[in-house]
Amino acid sequence: xxxxxxxxxxxxxxxxxxxxxxxxxxxxxxxxxxxxxxxxxxxxxxxxxxxxxxxxxxxxxxxxxxxxxxxxxxxxxxxxxxxxxxxxxxxxxxxxxxxxxxxxxxxxxxxxxxxxxxxxxxxxxxxxxxxxxxxxxxxxxxxxxxxxxxxxxxxxxxxxxxxxxxxxxxxxxxxxxxxxxxxxxxxxxxxxxxxxxxxxxxxxxxxxxxxxxxxxxxxxxxxxxxxxxxxxxxxxxxxxxxxxxxxxxxxxxxxxxxxxxxxxxxxxxxxxxxxxxxxxxxxxxxxxxxxxxxxxxxxxxxxxxxxxxxxxxxxxxxxxxxxxxxxxxxxxxxxxxxxxxxxxxxxxxxxxxxxxxxxxxxxxxxxxxxxxxxxxxxxxx
Amino acid sequence: xxxxxxxxxxxxxxxxxxxxxxxxxxxxxxxxxxxxxxxxxxxxxxxxxxxxxxxxxxxxxxxxxxxxxxxxxxxxxxxxxxxxxxxxxxxxxxxxxxxxxxxxxxxxxxxxxxxxxxxxxxxxxxxxxxxxxxxxxxxxxxxxxxxxxxxxxxxxxxxxxxxxxxxxxxxxxxxxxxxxxxxxxxxxxxxxxxxxxxxxxxxxxxxxxxxxxxxxxxxxxxxxxxxxxxxxxxxxxxxxxxxxxxxxxxxxxxxxxxxxxxxxxxxxxxxxxxxxxxxxxxxxxxxxxxxxxxxxxxxxxxxxxxxxxxxxxxxxxxxxxxxxxxxxxxxxxxxxxxxxxxxxxxxxxxxxxxxxxxxxxxxxxxxxxxxxxxxxxxxxx
Numbered sequence: 132x133x134x135x136x137x138x139x140x141x142x143x144x145x146x147x148x149x150x151x152x153x154x155x156x157x158x159x160x161x162x163x164x165x166x167x168x169x170x171x172x173x174x175x176x177x178x179x180x181x182x183x184x185x186x187x188x189x190x191x192x193x194x195x196x197x198x199x200x201x202x203x204x205x206x207x208x209x210x211x212x213x214x215x216x217x218x219x220x221x222x223x224x225x226x227x228x229x230x231x232x233x234x235x236x237x238x239x240x241x242x243x244x245x246x247x248x249x250x251x252x253x254x255x256x257x258x259x260x261x262x263x264x265x266x267x268x269x270x271x272x273x274x275x276x277x278x279x280x281x282x283x284x285x286x287x288x289x290x291x292x293x294x295x296x297x298x299x300x301x302x303x304x305x306x307x308x309x310x311x312x313x314x315x316x317x318x319x320x321x322x323x324x325x326x327x328x329x330x331x332x333x334x335x336x337x338x339x340x341x342x343x344x345x346x347x348x349x350x351x352x353x354x355x356x357x358x359x360x361x362x363x364x365x366x367x368x369x370x371x372x373x374x375x376x377x378x379x380x381x382x383x384x385x386x387x388x389x390x391x392x393x394x395x396x397x398x399x400x401x402x403x404x405x406x407x408x409x410x411x412x413x414x415x416x417x418x419x420x421x422x423x424x425x426x427x428x429x430x431x432x433x434x435x436x437x438x439x440x441x442x443x444x445x446x447x448x449x450x451x452x453x454x455x456x457x458x459x460x461x462x463x464x465x466x467x468x469x470x471x472x473x474x475x476x477x478x479x480x481x482x483x484x485x486x487x488x489x490x491x492x493x494x495x496x497x498x499x500x501x502x503x504x505x506x507x508x509x510x511x512x
Numbered sequence: 513x514x515x516x517x518x519x520x521x522x523x524x525x526x527x528x529x530x531x532x533x534x535x536x537x538x539x540x541x542x543x544x545x546x547x548x549x550x551x552x553x554x555x556x557x558x559x560x561x562x563x564x565x566x567x568x569x570x571x572x573x574x575x576x577x578x579x580x581x582x583x584x585x586x587x588x589x590x591x592x593x594x595x596x597x598x599x600x601x602x603x604x605x606x607x608x609x610x611x612x613x614x615x616x617x618x619x620x621x622x623x624x625x626x627x628x629x630x631x632x633x634x635x636x637x638x639x640x641x642x643x644x645x646x647x648x649x650x651x652x653x654x655x656x657x658x659x660x661x662x663x664x665x666x667x668x669x670x671x672x673x674x675x676x677x678x679x680x681x682x683x684x685x686x687x688x689x690x691x692x693x694x695x696x697x698x699x700x701x702x703x704x705x706x707x708x709x710x711x712x713x714x715x716x717x718x719x720x721x722x723x724x725x726x727x728x729x730x731x732x733x734x735x736x737x738x739x740x741x742x743x744x745x746x747x748x749x750x751x752x753x754x755x756x757x758x759x760x761x762x763x764x765x766x767x768x769x770x771x772x773x774x775x776x777x778x779x780x781x782x783x784x785x786x787x788x789x790x791x792x793x794x795x796x797x798x799x800x801x802x803x804x805x806x807x808x809x810x811x812x813x814x815x816x817x818x819x820x821x822x823x824x825x826x827x828x829x830x831x832x833x834x835x836x837x838x839x840x841x842x843x844x845x846x847x848x849x850x851x852x853x854x855x856x857x858x859x860x861x862x863x864x865x866x867x868x869x870x871x872x873x874x875x876x877x878x879x880x881x882x883x884x885x886x887x888x889x890x891x892x893x
Contacts, residue, residue: 168829168830168833168835169826169829169830169833169835169837170830170835170837172835172836172837173554173835173836173837173840174837175837175840175841176821193833197829197832197833198804198825198828198829198832202804202805202825205805206805206807206823206825206826207807212823212825212826212829213826214821214822214826423579423583424583424586424587426587426588440557440595441595442587442593444579444583444587444593445550445587445593445594445595447579448549448550448578448579448593449549449550449551451578451579452549452550452574452578454549454550454551454553454554455553455554455836455839455840456550456551456553456554456555456556458836459554459556459836459840460556
């Protein structure tokens with residue numbers, strides 16, 4: 132993997148870069164769609180490609196449980212198994228062990244937990260987390276870290292930071308494959324001092340890239356941004372920076388402003404399945420009765436294939452009758468919004484004035500809020 | 513609509529034809545995929561088109577209930593609503609009223625029933641069935657008929673035949689749109705005399721095409737073929753003939769042999785969703801453990817995009833983790849099998865020797881059965 136910062140914004144820490152992998156080149160800042168069990172739910176690789184994505188995320192925890200990393204390795208690794216020709220990043224599985232698995236217990240040795248599927252017992256160490264990810268064969272793999280649920284006592288956060296550094300070193304020294312990039316993960320809860328300490332310890336281990344973990348776990352936006360403010364300056368400018376599990380468009384905007392290059396989140400697909408559609412003028416909840424006879428596309432300003440071909444009325448119908456196609460089309464539309472939003476952010480950085488883009492984003496939000504309020508009044512009248 | 517028989521087979525009643533509609537030309541014999549609630553479950557129009565389909569079926573019953581034929585009419589009709597640019601046939605809804613709805617009661621006036629969704633009461637007459645289908649706006653619409661569940665008493669079948677003819681005449685005289693073709697439906701259960709009588713009555717009403725209804729409802733294959741043997745010779749050679757709700761590949765083969773031009777069935781999509789895949793060498797049940805590490809495509813002889821891109825192992829995985837994509841890919845593969853099977857039948861008719869094709873089909877089946885049995889022995893050993 133090779134990363135290069137091509138341009139840095141004048142007034143903010145936003146930067147535009149190029150990430151080269153054996154499975155294609157990714158322009159950053161970039162958003163990674165999430166393929167929990169292989170595919171982004173309901174989508175095929177061709178669709179992801181048409182949406183402009185060149186890098187996606189697969190969950191090591193889920194694929195470790197089903198079909199198993201050894202099966203995938205036997206079948207030639209994730210790219211071949213899933214048919215996705217682009218680049219792949221796998222998370223270490225830690226987050227799911229803490230948030231999804233049952234009876235999760237952490238010691239310095241590793242994490243024991245029971246599968247959320249069948250209750251089977253598992254024990255994962257930093258070494259086995261790397262072994263699993265090497266078997267899966269992604270382009271970028273992640274160090275095994277301890278993510279603490281927020282709010283948390285300072286002592287618990289401090290202990291997780293210590294353990295994360297310990298594990299990070301074990302991950303570094305246990306890797307066997309030279310063809311995968313390994314990223315370290317900064318923890319530290321909502322405490323600036325611990326974030327800085329965690330970042331420094333990880334940077335000392337010389338990873339190929341750095342992630343900010345343990346955010347977007349229920350804290351306020353202000354807290355998230357505050358943590359980014361103190362963390363990203365600690366990370367080497369020449370290495371890619373990845374904010375894990377984030378997020379909503381405004382989170383992406385603020386994180387890019389603070390120098391983040393990579394994101395992943397289930398929001399576009401998960402919200403899509405519930406009928407929440409992202410648009411340039413705010414959200415559209417497609418299940419609302421107001422869309423039943425609405426012939427217009429979800430977003431007239433959108434360039435996606437869903438907006439080109441289908442009406443709000445049809446998407447409303449598909450959602451109401453629980454058609455599988457509803458989830459798929461809604462996900463495609465939302466992923467396009469995210470892909471296009473990243474593209475526009477890259478463009479704005481390229482034009483040398485990201486602040487103007489950011490201002491315009493919030494201006495449009497405010498205007499939209501006003502016009503939505505008016506429309507609601509009108510509809511209620 | 514314009515239909516032309518281009519070629520008739522030498523030894524059988526199989527024929528190759530061309531059906532021209534305002535939404536494209538269909539080569540017959542043709543199979544129609546079923547879009548119950550608009551789309552074929554999970555598929556978009558582009559996929560159907562890539563699979564070679566130019567004509568699909570939509571269910572009037574389901575669309576009448578949700579979102580309602582008036583909503584669809586307001587939105588410009590089915591083609592515009594669903595984004596399907598090809599031709600559409602709607603069934604009359606009668607079959608679902610008898611098989612799916614609750615408390616269905618039939619009189620000469622029409623059918624009263626309760627929605628299977630919310631128990632709401634409805635009353636549909638031949639006139640309203642036409643009104644609904646004219647609002648939906650398909651290229652081909654179907655007369656309202658009474659389908660009798662089999663086995664049935666002769667008197668019940670005779671009564672349904674009488675009522676079907678009565679309703680057919682009312683459908684003919686109530687239609688308003690000249691741009692839709694209207695097909696009559698032959699009933700008559702498993703009684704040759706009643707089938708012939710029904711066919712003659714309908715032919716007297718001069719429909720644009722004729723369907724054979726009330727089959728594939730639990731009778732034996734031999735009974736189905738026997739009914740086709742007596743019915744199709746009664747139908748005008750110059751009009752398209754449609755066998756409703758059929759079926760499995762061997763049923764299609766036998767019906768084409770007997771002069772049928774059109775088919776519809778949920779088998780490729782419904783079986784696909786349960787992991788039953790059609791191949792040139794018999795069925796593949798993708799959930800079986802034997803496929804977990806099988807790198808080969810579902811059918812090495814298949815030209816579909818699923819076989820081009822994915823392994824049995826991946827489809828096995830997607831099925832086991834209940835990924836939405838499993839249903840979609842399995843449906844695409846199966847529909848390709850059906851589309852390709854129809855194409856091969858048309859080719860065989862074009863080559864002037866359909867019997868040879870039919871013989872080869874059964875020969876392959878027998879050989880396959882032998883080799884499958886051997887393989888099973890080997891696996892069990």
